Amino acid sequence: MTVMSFCLAAIALFSCSDDKIVGDPGKDWNSSEERYSPVDEDAFLTYFKPALGRVGDPMPFYDQKAGNFKVLYLQDYDDNAKYCFHPYWGVQTTDGCNYQSIGEVLAVGSNDYQQDAALGTGCCYYNESEGLYYIYYTGENADCKDRQVVMRATSPDFKTWTRDNLWQLHGSDYGYSGWDFRDPQIFVADDGLYHMVISTKPSYGGDPKFADFKSADMKNWEHVGQFNMVWERMCECPDVFKMGDWWYLVFSEGQAVNWSRKVKYVKAKSWDELKTCLNDPKVWPDYKEGVLDSRGFYAGKTASNGTDRYIWGWCPYRSGADIDAKNVNVGAGGEPNWGGALVCHKIIQHEDGTISLGEVPAMAAKYNKQQALQVVASNGYANSQLTGEGAYVMFGRLGYHNHISMTVKTEGNADRFGISLVRSVDAKKYYTLMVNPEAGGEKRKVNFEQEGEEGKGFIEAIDGYEVPRPEDNTYQIDIYTDNSVCVMYINDNVCYTNRIYGIQKNCWSINNYGGNITISDLKISQQ
Structure with a gap:
């Protein structure tokens, strides 16, 4: 039997239930010696992608009331409206590799004059004492006084959401840029209070900063300071959590150069110490400068069910005329495309407190044939x-x-x-x-x-x-x-x-x- 005959015979062993191979319909592909040119299926069975559009900036949290992870994301389309884009959509999962869509969770503003005509990254938190879900999100409109502000909405059932139209957090009120004030993330710190970290820049210019606010009730917020990012680089999608004896700050380094634009982390023994980790960016937590993955994984944020902690990010799609053009269209000076498919990894914590990303346990069981x-x-x-x-x-x-x-x-x-x-x-x-x-x-x-x-x-x-x-x-x-x-x-x-x-x-x-x-x-x- 010839080499190519072996290869063709293997099709039955390695194809899924749909044996159709995409290509010139007039060609007999089963006897061709050329490389096949398949296209992706409409459905991604593990790395979720919506039927229309793509996943941008995941916002995961563990819903203790429902007993599952919910992952909100910015719904991205090829033809986003000029002003009103990126509504929050969501999926739910118990294991990080099997998802159920829950559709649109928070719509964009009703017109292009509203502060939240477009939505940016935020977070969701369940306040058990109130029985309320909170979404803190970025409201974006370049025609408003401040392009980006932090806003919020609440829901008793994760189905019906009410915007708090009387409350907005403006960075310009605290000496920050009104153009860049985004990606709020909430957690409980060592002091027992809620803290909210926001990515921003000083209003007077200079290097970007993380702004720190605190609250006793998740309603009224007090500005308590700021801390450094990495040099002049804008670090997006911050996520702060404690795992064992260590505190971690995970962020996406947004500088569009070939050695950057990756998800990274720093670690410390307390929240206060964590805020000092980036005072000297030469002091990294591990031998790989805190890098967790390649540039094929971005905007990573985490959530834990109390036993395991997972991180979700998006893998960008590539554009090009054919397979080969797409595969090399990475962009040495910047990622050419935004958004893609939802990818989940498990956080692995090592004895010295360093972390790496590993296989989600349910993956092997899912790929079982x-x-x-x-x-x-x-x-x-x-x-x-x-x-x-x-x-x-x-x-x-x-x-x-x-x-x-x-x-x-x-x-x-x-x-x-x-x-x-x-x-x-x-x-x-x-x-x-x-x-x-x-x-x-x-x-x-x-x-x-x-x-x-x-x-x-x-x-x-x-x-x-x-x-x-x-x-x-x-x-x-x-x-x-x-x-x-x-x-x-x-x-x-x-x-x-x-x-x-x-x-x-x-x-x-x-x-x-x-x-x-x-x-x-x-x-x-x-x-």
Whole structure:
């Protein structure tokens, strides 16, 4: 049997219930040797995306009354109205990977003259003593005196919401910019009072700040000071929480440069100490400068059910004329697109208080249909080993929703390997999550590369962060895909999220770029 015959035979093993492959309807795809060009399904089964539009800036909280997580988000459309855009929509979940839409929660203002003609990021909090849900949100209108102010609405049942039209919090009243005063986040601090952190800038100019307000009743708020962001960078979507003995501030660094615009954190033993962490940005909480994921995950905020804490962010969609144009359209100087699909990770806390992002426990149970593995092409592959530079093993076609898991052990400290997607035996371009040696082999980083004879190689701005090389050179790897969203976890200390079009219905491979690697416990399963 020919190599391509193997690949075509594997379609039945790796496709979902819909075997239709998108492409030229006049072409016999089942006998074609060309790479397929699938498109995403309308429904994302794990990384939620609304049927129309996209998810922007998640606002999760644990609803203790209902016993589930509710994740509000800014509903984004291709044709947002000029003034009235980004209403709050929502989903609910108990496990971070199965969602039920709850539709629109808070509408935009009724006309373009209102302060909240458009809505910006905020938070939701259930006040048990009152039996009321509060949404504190950003009301935005560039035609008003202050473009951004903090506003609120309440509900007794999370269904009917009443705007508090007599209350607004204006940054300009406290020496802050009326143009940038947004993303309120509420939590209870060491003093037992409610605190609200807001992203803003001083009215007189200068570096951005976080503003701190406090309240005893969640109604009347007192300004109690400000604290630094990271140098001159505007840090968005702040989230403050306590986990064990440590306090954390998670934020999204909004500077649009290729090494920034990522979700980061700092940690301390108290709320007061936490506010001083960014006085010297050279003092980071860990070896990766607090970075939690790649630039494929943004606006991350957390919520806990008392046992586990999860973080939700959005994975941006890419635009372009075809699969290859989309996959490299990352934007070294700034993310070209805003909003996308909802991605959830579990917060993993380590003994020293550092945190990383890991797999949501319910994911493996959801991707529970184990698939047969079939090799369709290889070079330098024998007895589960890839020997020498250029060795690879290619497997049959993937479905729309896949879980690839394996253990990879390298022979030397400088060995380099990768997992390629959107691959075929005749591919002139394909895409690799490359585990690359850094710092003379003592560290590792996930790079995204366009390989093949027409490939660009390293794609700037969507690489991961450096982490120490495992002492035993062993990597436990789990990759989850849902249509074009792809998340890679390694050893509970690496999380890498990206958008890669064309994964489904195409082959994939494991590659060796030098030295020897051994592959074990290789499995693939689908929903």
